[in-house]
Amino acid sequence: MKRKLVNCLEFGHVVSILDGIASRATVNRGLEAAGLDRSLLKGRTAFIPYAAEAVLVETVARAIGDRHLGARVGMKFQYSAYSVYASYVLSAPDLASALERGRRALYLIHPGSEILFRQTETHLVVGRDTKGLSVIGHRHLDEGALFVIAQVGHHFLGQDWVPDWYEIPASPPDSVRELEELAGTKIHANAHVPGVAIRLSDLATVNPAPLQSDVALTLESLAALMNVAPKQTMKEAVVEILQSLMDSGTPDENSVAKLLAIGPRSLQRALRAEGVSFREIRTQVTIGYARTMLAKTDVSLKDVAKKAGYSDERSFRRAFKAATGQSPSLFRASLKTGAAELSQTDQ
Structure with missing residues (x-):
């Protein structure tokens, strides 16, 4: 099952706008409503659910009374935020080639x-398709997408260029006006x-200002350059969400399902079809998080257990040993011993 996701490059820029x-x-309340927080802005090259970004914008829009907030965000969006x-x-x-490139490489950002x-x-x-999307706030992202797509036209046709028309899904007449x-x-x-109308006669417009790069950019090289891989399976989407939110607490199965804009049972069925359970994925992520904390910090085992989402230290020790074959204390000690031996060898 494919889920619609958004690269954190876009998410971080949207939050700044x-x-x-x-x-x-107000923005923090929007993040909270979406089950997210600002830890996702710390230079991550990852993905969040499209539904979560929609809830964020919708919550802020309601708070400030702006039913076209998505459009305003799209108008302020800097295309360069998409990096390579x-x-x-x-x-x-x-222009025609640019639009085709955007279509072929979209999986890297969406x-x-x-x-x-x-x-x-x-x-x-x-x-940009919105098939199957009925999440709260998706209208804002539809409207915002119009102006982001139009920025490709602006690059080739000039900042004063305006599409002959925009297309949107059903909307009340006063909202359209x-x-x-x-x-x-x-x-x-x-x-x-949602769509942008570009004259066929404009498609052959030559690039007036090609972006310079020291690297010959190809579709095949983009994923490596952006240090991301598209998350398409449900397992990968769940792992991404759990890893993204570990710093603020591990969400439960219901919370993850909500972020994915599906019900808990749908999430369970999708994971079962991929041969894995939510509990197994959560254990994998929390133990990986704990290993990093044990290796890179001096945080007490009690606090490591708490940050990794375990109710008590004993449960954490049992889960950690089952997953790694070592107790947390032995794991940390072995790392320190190895580091000390390496230091002596270098002297």
């Missing part, structure tokens, strides 16, 4: 999503996916 629109306390993905797209020789092209007699409509005023162009409602 929201911080400039609403108070930090942006370089790959914006170094294309022409695993589980897809860029769709629809051609009319005069225009190419570039959209507000969005038209904000976007400065026509809005076609009731579309299958």
